[in-house]
Amino acid sequence: MPLQACHECGAQISSEAKTCPHCGVIPKNSANKASAVVGGIVAVAAIWFYFGGGLERQAARDMAKIEMQVANDAVKQYEIAKTSGSAMDKCVQAGFVAAAYLQAKDDANYKVWKQTESDECGAAGVPR
Structure with a gap:
């Protein structure tokens, strides 16, 4: 398990840690990035559906x-x-x-x- 620097306090923490043991911040890791990307895609799809006419077509x-x-x-x-x-x-x-x-x-x-x-x-x- 490799160590990484906490993005908040700079302490060395495990890459698998859920929170930094020094400052309590949730580390930015690939799982957080993946969920952010998926969340962004869902948000874009919802905005496209709402403003792109999907809502009007469904209503019609x-x-x-x-x-x-x-x-x-x-x-x-x-x-x-x-x-x-x-x-x-x-x-x-x-x-x-x-x-x-x-x-x-x-x-x-x-x-x-x-x-x-x-x-x-x-x-x-x-x-x-």
Whole structure:
């Protein structure tokens, strides 16, 4: 076990010592340097993720997932209205589904449900 000089007091201490027996300072050795390098890399990665757009992309993915779940829930509510609701209930629920797909930026489903809304509202006597 080689000796090294304490960076604080200059005393000769073992390279494996956890602290200097003279002044109590933790010696700067390769393990401390390695953990500092790893810590620096983690910090840079976190800063890059936060400021480099990673956070925004993750938020956009999460938001799209939530919007599609809202649209799916609206379809389920329409199905309930279709089986046990009035003609006006069907009209209103079809409109909610169309609006949910519009919010989710799903143009194909929006057009389908907009037509369904028009049909249901026509059957309920609501002009469209």
